[in-house]
Amino acid sequence: MNSPQATQLTLSSDCIDDDGRFRTRYTGRGEDVSPELRLQGLDARAKTLAVTLEDLTHPLFGTMAHWVAWNIPAGELIPEAIPPGRISPGTGIVQGIAYGLHRYRGPKPPRGTTHTYRFTVYALDTVLRLSDRSRLPGLKRAIAGHVLQQAELTGTCESRLRPRRPGA
Numbered sequence: 001m002n003s004p005q006a007t008q009l010t011l012s013s014d015c016i017d018d019d020g021r022f023r024t025r026y027t028g029r030g031e032d033v034s035p036e037l038r039l040q041g042l043d044a045r046a047k048t049l050a051v052t053l054e055d056l057t058h059p060l061f062g063t064m065a066h067w068v069a070w071n072i073p074a075g076e077l078i079p080e081a082i083p084p085g086r087i088s089p090g091t092g093i094v095q096g097i098a099y100g101l102h103r104y105r106g107p108k109p110p111r112g113t114t115h116t117y118r119f120t121v122y123a124l125d126t127v128l129r130l131s132d133r134s135r136l137p138g139l140k141r142a143i144a145g146h147v148l149q150q151a152e153l154t155g156t157c158e159s160r161l162r163p164r165r166p167g168a
Helices: 136-143
Strands: 010-012 037-040 048-058 062-073 113-124 147-159
Touching: 010 147, 037 113, 048 136, 062 136
Parallel strands: none
Antiparallel strands: 010 037, 048 062, 048 113, 113 147
16 A cells, blocks of 8 residues: 555455355356445555456455456446446446456356455556556556555355256
């Protein structure tokens, strides 16, 4: 972080229930819409926000980016259901390449498994000049030296095995 005086940023969302699990609406087994993310303690110097969603327990890659978005107008709310697309008209929100290609892709672990996912929101002191073809590593390089604050929110998603058919 750039400033040792920065207040602590906190992140909350109704997309994760009281037991720490993703609500189905925000997963690949539901409506797969990006959730509303609420921030408290946002530094007044923040010009934009960036957000990522990562699967922290991917069996092949260790971690896997599901969503990368930046140039979100700084404020205490990231709206629900950001539409797919490289740049959202009217807002300037840019969505890069992750498991979701220029869109949010919520949790959808293989059946019979539970994965852990983390949202990270970065409060930035700049508007990023970054290609919409960028991925998580490119975003992290671009924000280096511009992060005023960051906050995380972690939840799990369990995909249950399909019930057996009678006689199977």
